Amino acid sequence: MDTIWKLCFLMATLTIVLSNSTTTAKSPIQHFINCLSHSLVSEVTYTPNNTSFSTILNIKIQNKRFKTATTPKPLAIITVKDDSHVQETVKCAKSNNIQIRIRSGGHDYEGCSYVSDVPFVILDMFHLNSVDVNLQESTAWVESGATLGKIYYTIAKKSNKLAFPSGVCFTVGAGGHFSGGGYGNLMRKFGLSIDNIIDAKIVDVKGNILDRKSMGEDLFWAIRGGGGASFGVILSWKLQLVPVTPQVIVFDVKRYVSEGATDIVYKWQLIAPKLHKDLFIRVQPNVVQIGQEGKKVVQVSFIGQFLGKIERLLVLLSKKFPELGLNKSDCFSMPWINSTLFWHDKPIGTPLEALLDEPKDPQPLYKKYKSDYVKKPIPKEAIESIWKLMIEGEDLFMQWNPYGGRMKEILPSETPFPHRAGNLFLILYINIWSNESSEVSELHMNFSRSFYEFMTPYVSNSPREAFLNYRDADIGANHPSNVTRFGIAKTYGSKFFKGNFERLVSVKTKVDPENFFRYEQSIPTKIIVKVILNDQNKSHM
CATH class of the missing domain: 3.40.462.20 (Vanillyl-alcohol Oxidase; Chain A, domain 3)
Structure with missing residues (x-):
């Protein structure tokens, strides 16, 4: 009998060891998937094992330089459909130390929204694309996955005397375009897109949803031109619409x-x-x-x-x-709405519904x-x-x-x-x-x-200035992207932001001190240098 108990104990111990070994052997992506809710995994998460994975990945890639066989592919794509999906993705990615790339329209000129040189997942925002116009306030709440074309079309359906100053390429997504500045042919009259944004909603590094009041003016300042992907995930923007002539x-x-x-x-x-x-x-x-x-x-x-x-x-x-x-x-x-098609090289007379078209294959x-x-x-x-x-x-x-x-x-x-x-x-x-x-x-x-x-x-010099929306890795980029070197960041940061770079660093350090939201040209956290004085130096103080 004693022998049987010993044998049972041995078997139980072996089971526990094997179970622990199996758990330990799981990769970060397996832990990440396990962290997500069942509905999120089954409804909006795609891994390379899914037959639709390549289609979902490629449909938003606008530059074939990042659509080759050797281009690094994500471990998973999460095509979020509501705000809670974004919160859950951020929490699970952070707890498992997996880099996320945030994609709205896929027009990032260097592919930073959907390519990385370290293991990563894509947080795809294209399902979050509602546009809600308030004529009484002349405002609109716009989700990050909405294209400029959809924004223009929806505004025009409500009024032919209102517009919004942003880009001429109407397949661009609102998330990245606005957070980088956003400009178009109305900028001499009304300024940039960011000059006409009055509120926003963002998921921060803790998974909280913040609006302008709860995020504070420093963070609200930073995401309007400093690049939202350095600070969190922009869910939506509140736009102040501008008046235009009927023709x-x-x-x-x-x-x-x-x-x-x-x-x-x-x-x-x-x-x-x-x-x-x-x-x-x-x-x-x-x-x-x-x-x-x-x-x-x-x-x-x-x-x-x-x-x-x-x-x-x-x-x-x-x-x-x-x-x-x-x-x-x-x-x-x-009408102004028709001019948006003209600027996109569409023939005069093109139906307005063309603004809602998205390329099935870029x-x-x-x-x-x-x-x-x-x-x-x-x-x-x-x-x-x-x-x-x-x-x-x-x-x-x-x-x-x-x-x-x-x-x-x-x-x-x-x-x-x-x-x-x-x-x-x-x-x-x-x-x-x-x-x-x-x-x-x-x-x-x-x-x-x-x-x-x-x-x-x-052209400009000291620094030679560059526009964040026109992403250019040649002016400085951190590789691998999971290591942000302050000196390199200051190189590209001074070109993009000039004297505003230091304030962006301070905001970043405050809201994302562990630098979770990062990519090749993200805002770094502040370097804290501790000076240790030796006894001799102390004696001269």
């Missing part, structure tokens, strides 16, 4: 270099930031082919929007910018973006050299977006976005190609960098 005027005047485009561009630099704030004119140089032999030349598009009537616009430009040669036949009058294109700020007019000789270099590269084009107006009236410290007065225009460099070979990709990437280097004498 706006748009135009797209194209001029070849042989038609005097260089002189027109030079004059544009001098007057575009000084024009009436109702008028926004973007300069977009492109390389095109003409003639039977396909000669490559530069053609410049002057794309404009005016909040007013054609007659007033023509008088204004005949006085201030006659070199453009704008004619009445170049102009189209339409275009198979590889892309590299960079940005710059210009404070002094670029000389004509340099502009001519720019055209020659563009022709060499063939696939690189630019967008030059004018400042002035409301942008120079807002203090650089009012939000984390510091690029206000003193700038003539913002440059976006765009390089797009379709060839899949690594050699071709390397060629294009190197050309983008050499073009950027060529522009050094003509």
Whole structure:
């Protein structure tokens, strides 16, 4: 009998040991999945074992550079459908030390919202996409997964006299666009998106849902331009809608270099930031082919929007910018909502429902973006050299977006976005190609960098400023992304935020002291240096 008891005890002990060994052997992702509720796992969580995993992952990837076989894949994708799902995901990821990437529209130029070099999961926000407009207050609550197109469409369905200043690409998600600053063709009249946001809801590192009152003014300041993903998960934004005229005027005047485009561009630099704030004119140089032999030349598009009537616009430009040669036949009058389709290169007359379209499969294109700020007019000789270099590269084009107006009236410290007065225009460099070979990709990437280097004498310096929404890993990035080196962070932070960087660090240290919310270009926590004095130093005190 005693032998039987000993045998039973041995078997029980062995069972416990085996059970503990099995538990210990579980990977962090298994612990993470086990931490989530059954409904969350069964309804909105996708792992590589799910047949829909690749579809869910790829449908929001807008840049094929991050859609290759060698691109790191998430351990899981959680397509949250309500606020509690976000809270649960944050709590379980933190308790299991798993990095999360927060994706709303998938337009992050360096893929930071859906790619990491350490094990990670994607918190996908696209189901959280409601837009609730309050006409009495002229406000709207917008969830992070809502696209700009849906926001515009919903506002217009309520009123043709209200709008919101943000981007021209209507498939962009509100979460990342607004938290990085957000700008568009209404910025000279009304400022950036963040200048018109009056409240927000965020899930913090503890899983709490906070609004402006409960998060405090420091955190509310930080997420409007400092990048929300450094501080938590933005659930929604409250927008202050702005008044627009029932009809706006748009135009797209194209001029070849042989038609005097260089002189027109030079004059544009001098007057575009000084024009009436109702008028926004973007300069977009492109390389095109003409003639039977396909000669490559530069053609410049002057794309404009005016909040007013054609007659007033023509008088204004005949006085201030006659070199453009704008004619009445170049102009189209339409409601503001229709202009959002015009700016997205949609044919005039495109149904408004196109604003709700989302690409079922993003275009198979590889892309590299960079940005710059210009404070002094670029000389004509340099502009001519720019055209020659563009022709060499063939696939690189630019967008030059004018400042002035409301942008120079807002203090650089009012939000984390510091690029206000003193700038003539913002440059976006765009390089797009379709060839899949690594050699071709390397060629294009190197050309983008050499073009950027060529522009050094003509743009801002000390620091050379950059726009957070135009993500560019070349200006500094932490690798691996689970280790945030303060020196590297200060390098890119000073370019994105200038003098606002230190305040962002202080807010980050306060709300996320363990630096859970981090990625390659996130805001770091403050370094605390302890100075230990030896006895000799003490004796001299």
